Amino acid sequence: MNPVLNWRVLYPLLAALLLLAVWLSLALGPVSLPLADTLRALLNITGLNLTEVQAQTELIVSQIRLPRTLLGLMVGAVLALTGVAMQGLFRNPLADPGLIGVSSGAALGASLVIVGLSRWITLPVVLEPYVLSAAAFAGGLLVTALVYRLGRRDGQTQVATMLLAGIALTALSGAIIGLFTYLADDSTLRALTFWNLGSLNGASYSRLWPLLVVALGVVYWLPRRADALNAMLLGESEARHLGFDVERVKRELILCTALGVGAAVAAAGMIGFVGLVVPHLMRLLVGPDHRLLLPASALAGGALLLLADLAARLIVAPAEMPIGIVTALIGAPFFIYLLIRSRG
Amino acid sequence: MRLEPILAGLCTGLLLSTASLADELPQRWISAGGAATEWIVELGGQDRLVGVDTTSQHPETVTALPSVGYQRQLSAEGVLTLAPDLLLGTEEMGPPPVLIQLEKAGVRIERLSASSELNALEDNLLRLGALLGEPERAQLALEDFHRQLNDLQRQIKLASKTDQPPGVLLLLGVGGNSPLVAGRNTMADWLLRQAGARNLAEHEGYKNLAAEAMLALDADWLVLTDRQLRGVEGQQALMAQNPSLAASRAVREGHLLSIDPTLLVGGLGPGLPDALRQLSHAFYPRLQEHRAEASQ
Numbered sequence: 062m063n064p065v066l067n068w069r070v071l072y073p074l075l076a077a078l079l080l081l082a083v084w085l086s087l088a089l090g091p092v093s094l095p096l097a098d099t100l101r102a103l104l105n106i107t108g109l110n111l112t113e114v115q116a117q118t119e120l121i122v123s124q125i126r127l128p129r130t131l132l133g134l135m136v137g138a139v140l141a142l143t144g145v146a147m148q149g150l151f152r153n154p155l156a157d158p159g160l161i162g163v164s165s166g167a168a169l170g171a172s173l174v175i176v177g178l179s180r181w182i183t184l185p186v187v188l189e190p191y192v193l194s195a196a197a198f199a200g201g202l203l204v205t206a207l208v209y210r211l212g213r214r215d216g217q218t219q220v221a222t223m224l225l226a227g228i229a230l231t232a233l234s235g236a237i238i239g240l241f242t243y244l245a246d247d248s249t250l251r252a253l254t255f256w257n258l259g260s261l262n263g264a265s266y267s268r269l270w271p272l273l274v275v276a277l278g279v280v281y282w283l284p285r286r287a288d289a290l291n292a293m294l295l296g297e298s299e300a301r302h303l304g305f306d307v308e309r310v311k312r313e314l315i316l317c318t319a320l321g322v323g324a325a326v327a328a329a330g331m332i333g334f335v336g337l338v339v340p341h342l343m344r345l346l347v348g349p350d351h352r353l354l355l356p357a358s359a360l361a362g363g364a365l366l367l368l369a370d371l372a373a374r375l376i377v378a379p380a381e382m383p384i385g386i387v388t389a390l391i392g393a394p395f396f397i398y399l400l401i402r403s404r405g
Numbered sequence: 406m407r408l409e410p411i412l413a414g415l416c417t418g419l420l421l422s423t424a425s426l427a428d429e430l431p432q433r434w435i436s437a438g439g440a441a442t443e444w445i446v447e448l449g450g451q452d453r454l455v456g457v458d459t460t461s462q463h464p465e466t467v468t469a470l471p472s473v474g475y476q477r478q479l480s481a482e483g484v485l486t487l488a489p490d491l492l493l494g495t496e497e498m499g500p501p502p503v504l505i506q507l508e509k510a511g512v513r514i515e516r517l518s519a520s521s522e523l524n525a526l527e528d529n530l531l532r533l534g535a536l537l538g539e540p541e542r543a544q545l546a547l548e549d550f551h552r553q554l555n556d557l558q559r560q561i562k563l564a565s566k567t568d569q570p571p572g573v574l575l576l577l578g579v580g581g582n583s584p585l586v587a588g589r590n591t592m593a594d595w596l597l598r599q600a601g602a603r604n605l606a607e608h609e610g611y612k613n614l615a616a617e618a619m620l621a622l623d624a625d626w627l628v629l630t631d632r633q634l635r636g637v638e639g640q641q642a643l644m645a646q647n648p649s650l651a652a653s654r655a656v657r658e659g660h661l662l663s664i665d666p667t668l669l670v671g672g673l674g675p676g677l678p679d680a681l682r683q684l685s686h687a688f689y690p691r692l693q694e695h696r697a698e699a700s701q
Binding site: 379 | 456471472474475479480481484497500502505610670
């Protein structure tokens, strides 16, 4: 696969797209604000109270739109990066982060809390979102750890076995989630459904911190494994002969994906198709070299998720559509288009 | 002669104080709860509503208002576009971070109870009355509601001396071969008991019941929701798709009733006494005769 675009052209384009997406995400919303006011409100966040802005405007920009934009950026970038990592690890362009069980594990943790909170435990309402996030994160890590454990034999990680273990554990998680669904009453059922569709709604700074730490780690660390991922494309033994510690690389990629996707899902619920489609699209544009592919995917993932969220906010305003619906509605037909094109 | 200016002053003072009182009452309301919306309209607050959620379906006029989405998935900015003074909902309203953001933006948030208890209704109605500035009207509505339910209870008590309370099942969904049946601790269960029926389902909450198990319970009456029973044709289509339902004794005897599904969510609404009357009159054909007796 030859790159369509030189990276010297593509990177500035992607950076511009990302900046545009960030700007639109801050400037547009159900409440229409004059551009000048949005700018002033943003300037005020820096602490230089240069101009007076209406309290309402300031609140919308700094407390509602900005945390939401930051959340979208991080979730998009992390999902796209880990998507590249998984497609590289499994040497399969159809792989997505869900393959190692992290998404289904997170869903399992979340459904345990959503149903459990209504039946067995009572917590202060304010704490609920935090407990939900923590459980989703823990569930994702736990199931991934199990998948990894099952994929190991004689000190070696068998990628094929791990893939099957991932499928089996995903099915098992699905069954347990089904059991919770059966136990759930009407309102928890709705909560469960909405969680599974993902949303950036209600983002706040206090809930951004954990994701920020993980996202920075993933964004810093994954692009540094580009050479190893390139070598893995040739095959595991070839990579070993090239001097890479393949077992270690695999372990690190899986840990990184589990942490990243776990934190993203914990913060925003399940958002499908970003981790699958973005790396695919970027591979078409810059080619399979991970040194170019990883940063490009991070930029594009952040930008696309922000644009999808913008649509989610605006389409049915003053109500809001779950973002998972938007990403799947755009992502799935696009994926089908790619399939048809690559066949012809 | 000196009385006049004093009187005039007193009058203006009174006028001003009532005017300022009216100012303090929230004027732009968003209601995120089906029953709450119905009560607001019932108490004459329709013109204060600027938005409702998706569970607010009655009366028909409120469906023309902007929708803020599902009560658990409100959007902070979306709600703010309607510039509300008050966001009224039940304890199911959320998500919590959005409510915190709205509170910061100066929107007053009031949570009513969604429980199907008469105490909860009393509390809800009195709070609504105070918020609307119509405490007497709310008190009257509450008394009327209680009186209607008590009358019905007396009639049913008399009727059940001669007629056995019927065994009833309430089905929420009949898709496939295992209908979703309302069990204990549900709003539906409370409704059936209030209407003088025995709920034959003994499980907790709403559960799928195997077609055979449902037939074995041999209900005297089946209650379905409106949406499932749209006219005679709709009913025939439903029976054609669900032979096990068609084979039940209740259907063979034509003992099929329907209720509005919105009665089952969000607490007790003003349409409840009417719905209960319809159910109980079907369950006890001779209820009409006891009416005069009971009111004496």
